[in-house]
Amino acid sequence: NAGVMQNPRHLVRRRGQEARLRCSPMKGHSHVYWYRQLPEEGLKFMVYLQKENIIDESGMPKERFSAEFPKEGPSILRIQQVVRGDSAAYFCASSPGVGQGATEAFFGQGTRLTVV
Amino acid sequence: AQKITQTQPGMFVQEKEAVTLDCTYDTSDPSYGLFWYKQPSSGEMIFLIYQGSYDQQNATEGRYSLNFQKARKSANLVISASQLGDSAMYFCAMRENRAGGTSYGKLTFGQGTILTVHP
DSSP: OOOOEEEOSEEEEOTTOOEEEEEEOOTTOOEEEEEEEOTTSOEEEEEEEETTEEEEOTTSOSSSEEEEOOSSSOEEEEEOSOOGGGOEEEEEEEESSSOSSSTTOOBOOOEEEEEO | OOSEEOOOSEEEEETTSOEEEOOEEOOOOSSEEEEEEEEOTTOOOEEEEEEETTOSSOOEETTEEEEEETTTTEEEEEEOSOOGGGOEEEEEEEEEEOTTSOEEEEEEEOOOEEEEEEO
């Protein structure tokens, strides 16, 4: 029973390139959350998606960042024209749906993006 | 306004001793959840323990317990019998429920506390 799977684990991009981060939720989960962790900081919420819908993108930078969760396949966080300040760890979490309890507690292992 | 505050940037504890990591929170929502995570040097986020705002008893999971004081809005993590493998960053997080009572998984994290366990 695989947990939340993120790939790649490490990603190096030159300034100006695009970064694509993938998140496959746990089996049976249809809700995905993306968080960013800058060095020496806690995680900051970016976006919450359900299949084919963006529910809350209040934490997404206004430009260059986008996210999707298609009907089939993983959720994708896309960063266009990366800059050095985008270097961070990006985490994904998934849940089976809206509810109480600790069901939204589990994270993937993260993708470490380094922009050179 | 800071919703989750962890006032201890770093903590040290002797192996086999107990340690308390502080967390205070701020919310006007009567229904919320509190989480603790461990982040070792390898970087993954490991879920430790959860406390719901309506739970009558303090949550416990093995050597982890959550000292939940609702009136003081604190949710301190207690690790008993510390082990060398407990050395890591620890994050407190809160999930607030949307108006109407349904919750969703958006978490707000504190800045973290680095715990170092000495042999």
